[in-house]
Amino acid sequence: MGKIIAVTNQKGGVGKTTTAVNLTAALGAKGKKVLLVDVDPQGNATSGLGINKREIQSSAYDVLLGNAKAQEAVLHTPFQNVDILPGSMDLAAAEIEMVELPERNLRLKQAIIALKGEYDFILIDCPPSLGIITLNALTACDTILVPIQCEYYALEGLSQLIATVRQVKRLYNPCIEIEGVLLTMFDGRLNLTLQVVEEVKRFFPQKVYATAIPRNVRLSEAPSFGQPVMYFDRASKGASAYDSLAQEVLQQNGGNAAWQN
Numbered sequence: 001m002g003k004i005i006a007v008t009n010q011k012g013g014v015g016k017t018t019t020a021v022n023l024t025a026a027l028g029a030k031g032k033k034v035l036l037v038d039v040d041p042q043g044n045a046t047s048g049l050g051i052n053k054r055e056i057q058s059s060a061y062d063v064l065l066g067n068a069k070a071q072e073a074v075l076h077t078p079f080q081n082v083d084i085l086p087g088s089m090d091l092a093a094a095e096i097e098m099v100e101l102p103e104r105n106l107r108l109k110q111a112i113i114a115l116k117g118e119y120d121f122i123l124i125d126c127p128p129s130l131g132i133i134t135l136n137a138l139t140a141c142d143t144i145l146v147p148i149q150c151e152y153y154a155l156e157g158l159s160q161l162i163a164t165v166r167q168v169k170r171l172y173n174p175c176i177e178i179e180g181v182l183l184t185m186f187d188g189r190l191n192l193t194l195q196v197v198e199e200v201k202r203f204f205p206q207k208v209y210a211t212a213i214p215r216n217v218r219l220s221e222a223p224s225f226g227q228p229v230m231y232f233d234r235a236s237k238g239a240s241a242y243d244s245l246a247q248e249v250l251q252q253n254g255g256n257a258a259w260q261n
Contacts, residue, residue, distance in 0.1 A: 002120050002122050003120070003142050005141060006126055006145070009146050011153075011156060013128075014148060015147045017042075017044045018048075018213075019213070020124075021036065022228050023145075023245055023246060023249070025228030032121055033121075034081060035121075036049065036083070036124075038060060038085065039127065042087070045087065046084060048222075049228070050077060050079075053086070056086050059087060059088040063107075063111045063112075064091075065094065070085060105132070105135050106139060106172070108140045109139050124137045130164050138164065138172075138176060142175060143179035144177075144178055144179060145179045146158070146178065148184065148200055149184050150185050150190075150196045154196045183196075183197060183212040184212070197212075209248050210248060216236060218236035218237075
């Protein structure tokens with residue numbers, strides 16, 4: 001059975017989508033079959049994997065609203081072992097439309113549960129908020145991966161995220177755990193960065209990945225070409241960092257030969 005990991009942080013600009021796209025590609029390149037589920041209304045993970053959002057027939061919006069099955073909406077990408085359930089701007093309306101729906105917090109879980117057997121990993125790129133869509137992702141996932149930028153306000157709002165995860169664990173998803181915490185925009189030359197690292201490690205003991213994602217121009221450029229950084233510039237520091245992160249994730253999951261919930 002595949003493992004479902006929600007990449008989430010309600011604070012924007014922390015490298016959430018960058019991580020979702022590039023970790024997906026790195027795991028795929030290591031021979032794992034991976035599905036990226038884009039439920040962020042911005043749809044940047046979708047365009048980051050080279051999908052033209054104007055040509056999408058069905059998206060995560062249609063799946064959440066019950067107008068399409070997840071299997072019908074999944075698209076193959078040009079990248080090794082990588083599929084995507086694409087996002088669209090319609091997801092912004094889904095937050096409102098889902099309020100009146102039955103079992104509104106379970107709709108993503110019900111939609112993608114049938115896909116678990118087809119993939120080694122399913123990654124969910126969440127919106128930068130703690131609304132109904134993110135709640136759906138937290139209910140559907142096995143674990144969460146939290147990207148945190150190495151900047152002054154790094155831990156701002158994280159207590160709210162952890163409180164939400166605890167509530168989801170109590171009410172909807174008793175198995176949810178933290179997969180890991182990823183430090184992004186890392187610059188080891190700055191004292192502030194090192195201070196933030198220590199603070200994050202105190203906040204999340206034993207959960208911070210050894211790999212940190214550096215500030216890297218190629219990482220910033222790759223999305224405009226519709227490619228994960230390892231396909232855009234394999235020799236870049238960003239590509240090397242996400243390759244190392246993928247290796248850590250695989251080691252954590254015993255190589256994921258047959259991960260069981």
